[in-house]
Amino acid sequence: MVFKRYVEIGRVALINYGKDYGRLVVIVDVVDQNRALVDAPNMVRSQINFKRLSLTDITVNIKRSPKKKTLIKAMEEADVKNKWENSSWGRKLIVQKKRASLNDFDRFKIMLAKIKRADLVRRELAKLKKEATF
Amino acid sequence: MICRASITPGTVLIILAGRFKGKRVVFLKQLPSGLLLVTGPFKINGVPPRRVNQAYVIATSTKVNISGVNAEKFDDKDFSKKADKKKNIKEEAEFFEAESKVKTKLPNEKKDDQKAVDAALIKAIEVFPDLKSYLGARFSLQDGMKLHELVF
Numbered sequence: 001m002v003f004k005r006y007v008e009i010g011r012v013a014l015i016n017y018g019k020d021y022g023r024l025v026v027i028v029d030v031v032d033q034n035r036a037l038v039d040a041p042n043m044v045r046s047q048i049n050f051k052r053l054s055l056t057d058i059t060v061n062i063k064r065s066p067k068k069k070t071l072i073k074a075m076e077e078a079d080v081k082n083k084w085e086n087s088s089w090g091r092k093l094i095v096q097k098k099r100a101s102l103n104d105f106d107r108f109k110i111m112l113a114k115i116k117r118a119d120l121v122r123r124e125l126a127k128l129k130k131e132a133t134f
Numbered sequence: 135m136i137c138r139a140s141i142t143p144g145t146v147l148i149i150l151a152g153r154f155k156g157k158r159v160v161f162l163k164q165l166p167s168g169l170l171l172v173t174g175p176f177k178i179n180g181v182p183p184r185r186v187n188q189a190y191v192i193a194t195s196t197k198v199n200i201s202g203v204n205a206e207k208f209d210d211k212d213f214s215k216k217a218d219k220k221k222n223i224k225e226e227a228e229f230f231e232a233e234s235k236v237k238t239k240l241p242n243e244k245k246d247d248q249k250a251v252d253a254a255l256i257k258a259i260e261v262f263p264d265l266k267s268y269l270g271a272r273f274s275l276q277d278g279m280k281l282h283e284l285v286f
Contacts, residue, residue, distance in 0.1 A: 017190050104148070104158075105196040108268045 005055040007055075012058040014081055015048065017116065022093070024084060026075065029065045037065070041072050058083050135168035139194040144200035147172060148273045148286070149194040156180050160198055160255060162205040171208050175252035175259070178269045183248050185213050192273075194286045202254040207247060208277070226245035 005011070010029045019044065029037035029049050038053070039045040045068075060078045062071060075081075084090040102110070141147065145161045147170070159181050163173045170188050186284030259265050275281065 101285055102275065102284070104284075105146070105194060105265070105268055106278045108271065109264050112264060112267070 005057060006053065007050065008059065009064050010060040010074075011063045012056045012060060012084075013038070013053040013055060016050055016054045017052040018048075024056075024080065026060050026071060026080075027053075028061070028062070028071065038070070041075065056084070056089065057087070101112055135164065135166075137164050137170075138188055138193060140193070140195070141170065141188060142197065144198045146194045146196040146198065146269070147186070148194065149181075149186060149190065150192060152186075153191040154184075156182055156274055158194070158269050158271070158273060159186075159192075159199070160259075160269070162200065162208070162251070165208070165210050169212045171205060171209070173248070173255065174269070175255050176218045176248055177256065178266055183208060183251060185210075192286055196265075196268075198253070198255070199261075202258060203251055204254075205251060209274060212244075220273055225270070245281065 007027060007030065008088065009027060009029065013027060015021060015023045015025060015038075023040060023043065025038040025040040025043070025048075027036045030040045031037055034051075035044060035049050036080070037048050038048045052104055058078065058080055060071075060074045060080060062074045066074065085094065141161055141164075143161060143163055146158050147161050148161060149155055149157050149172075150226045157174070157179050159174055159179070162183070163209045164174060165171050165185060167185075168188075168192065169185040171183065172181070172186045176182050256266075261270065
């Protein structure tokens with residue numbers, strides 16, 4: 001039971017409570033045992049309690065308290081956005097957001113699509129059942 | 135009179151109460167009385183040009199192009215109930231008689247008005263795939279759907 005995601009300068013984390021819920025931030029400095037200084041491209045650098053952060057696998061190569069420009073450059077070099085959007089965690093969140101924003105008409109179209117797909121699956125299954133001999 | 139900002143001509147509304155509850159209908163215009171003039175279209179879901187109170191309606195964000203539809207003719211007066219033959223409650227014979235009500239047939243001009251409005255509407259609806267079957271289906275809450283979290 002070893003820890004794999006450490007709190008370190010450059011660790012990318014997800015804010016899981018509060019006004020900035022759902023935002024990806026980089027730990028830029030550690031204030032004390034409980035709090036970190038945290039920064040992101042479209043946000044004012046601020047302190048936040050570790051309890052409000054969920055650490056991700058992604059790290060950025062920065063020194064302690066970099067300038068905003070340096071931080072943004074380092075984030076682009078580490079390709080944080082793409083890594084996040086391709087990770088299973090990131091993809092899950094994107095799907096959740098999409099589902100929550102669905103229109104009534106969208107929900108209807110999805111229902112039709114699900115029925116169509118289930119129909120195709122059942123047809124294939126029936127075909128395979130016919131061919132199979134146990 | 136006030137109309138909710140989300141309800142503009144061409145919006146698809148979900149009727150929440152009455153005979154057509156759950157039906158998705160197209161909003162035409164707001165009548166002087168404040169009620170909303172709404173139509174199925176009739177061929178798609180059986181809702182005729184009808185008045186509906188906006189309190190009993192959910193406005194979705196789906197909009198149909200209603201520019202080709204002329205709803206000018208409709209007014210509150212068209213929807214007033216015809217004066218029924220006065221039924222005398224004292225006449226018990228009539229009361230217990232098998233209800234042989236003469237069904238008042240819908241005057242033809244009403245049917246023509248409805249057809250005129252719906253013809254242009256249906257053309258605008260067929261532009262979008264699936265919109266026709268969407269309007270033909272009723273809305274209902276399913277397992278796991280949280281109304282206060284749904285986006286319409």
